[in-house]
Amino acid sequence: MWRIIELLLSNSLRLAALFVVVISLNGCSAMKAVHEEERLVPRYLEENVELNKFFVAKGDDVIGRLTFITLEKGDTLPDIARHFSLGLNGVSAANPGVDIWVPKAGERIMLPLSFILPDAPRKDIVINLAAMRLFQFKASAESLAVLTFPAGVGTEERPSPMGQMHVVRKVNRPTWHVPVSIARDHLKKGDILPAAVLPGPQNPLGEYALYLSKPSYLIHGTNKPASIGLRATNGCIRLYPESVKILFENTPVKTPVNIVDQPYLLGQSNGVVYLEVHASTQGTAAAEFDKLYAKLRNLEKKSGHTLDWSKVKKVLAEARGIPVPIFEIRPGSGKGIVEPTEVRHPSELYGRPKIPELKTGAWSVLAADLRDETDAVRLAAIINHQGPQIPARVIAKNAGYRVVAGPFNDVREARDAIKRLKIDLEIDGRLIEPI
Amino acid sequence: MKSLMVISMMLVLAVSLGGCATTGELEKVQSQQMMTGAKADQAAQDAQAAKAAADAATLKAEAAAIRAENAVKMAEERANIADEKAKIADEKTRKADEIFHKSMKK
Secondary structure, eight states, X not given: OHHHHHHHHHHHHHHHHHHHHHHHHXXXXXXXXXXXXXXXXXXXXXXXXXXXEEEEOTTOOEEEOOEEEEOOTTOOHHHHHHHTTOOHHXXXXXXXXXXXSSOOTTOEEEEOOEEEOOSSOSSEEEEETTTTEEEEEEEOSSOEEEEEEEOBEEOSSSOOOOEEEEEEXXXXXXXXXXXXXXXXXXXXXXXXXXSEEOSSTTOTTTTEEEEESSTTOEEEOOSOGGGTTSEEESSOEEOOHHHHHHHHHHOOTTOEEEEEOOSEEEEEETTEEEEEEOOOOSTTHHHHHHHHHHHHHHHHHHHTSOOOHHHHHHHHHHOOSSOEEEEESSXXXXXXXXXXXXXXXXXXXXXXXXXXXXXXXXXXXXXXXXXXXXXXXXXXXXXXXXXXXXXXXXXXETTEEEEEEEEESSHHHHHHHHXXXXXXXXXXXXXXXXX | OHHHHHHHHHHHHHHHHHHXXXXXXXXXXXXXXXXXXXXXXXXXXXXXXXXXXXXXXXXXXXXXXXXXXXHHHHHXXXXXXXXXXXXXXXXXXXXXXXXXXXXXXX
């Protein structure tokens, strides 16, 4: 009997031991998964990250830090971009495939808050058209600081000027004297512009303007903040209202402004060479590419190591507008690469358009009747991001979704919104009378 | 004569005895034949049943193959429709972004 019990016990112990081993092995794989997850999602979420002001370490060309954020329901990329002082181009290029207007809640996206400084003297104001970003350098005896802001630049048809110029005057609450070419463009669409637009919400220059020595070109604010990071100006440099205010206060008249177009940026930090590539539509891209190739060849020659050209090709093809490490100057210097961080989603996004409740006693406009909810949400978001804002929301109705703009104080305001919807967005809005 | 008589009687006895043995064997053979016949009938029936089952299985397999083929076709059609829908959605998104971009000009 005892022998049987002993036998059973020893078998049970063996089974238990086996069980423990199996569980431990499973634990190991689970831990591995946790560690892998940890590398992707840092446990600590930053409350704030540096957006505009950076110090440039001696010999370094790269500033800032790539950051991640998890999106919430109702977020749009233009809202995220503005809150983190980024252009729409920057956020969009860094996150290919993410819907600009209706991204998925819970989607983790990259905030490209790391920049390679343009290849230009680090003084005064330097604007890189390809990166759609302005840099203002402030040197002291001990350090070099840089303020940087995203910008909107000229279209292909009316590109921003390049070269050396300077600020000739600064105006708070400027009047916009409508250029003949722009008045003609608007007239083609049935929109008659006045000769001058006074300061206020209709003024596309915003609250601050820095006039450049190149006639007719300005660095100014905007009444269309969602246009920052787009090639949508007539050659001027547009900044977010909050950015231009800082620049205006920090820039004396006669400050030199150097405008370059560098889609291929090469820079080093902590012994690692980074490559940042931006999609470029300007004609300078081919010449800039030749320059990049010569620099890379020179790097190989100087270091005596071969470059990973397949990696370079990949960075060039993707053009994500973020600094990507491509080369270690000294073996092991890759340890100096700054790991990305993650920021907590703010409770409120700065500058996000507010959507007031519809009032039964107010005028409103039916912008569209759609079957697909996503299409309706997208359209409402686009209408909300017009400048000045046209408030719009989606209302579920039977099997479809209605996009309703308003409320408007009077019929004149409502009719004005219908006109803007037609001219700017090709939408035939229908007037809804107060109930 | 007497001896002839004995010989004849012996012959008759022998023949009689022989006749008896043949009848028994015949009965045995007949019963065996009957059993074999029954078995053959059973075998034939079994074969027929097997053939019928095989035919039914073939039909079933063919029907399954047709169903599978149809399912593949339907899946392909669904994938094509999904692709088409995705293309339409992409096109709608692209157009919306393009219009938005235009609206951001001064």
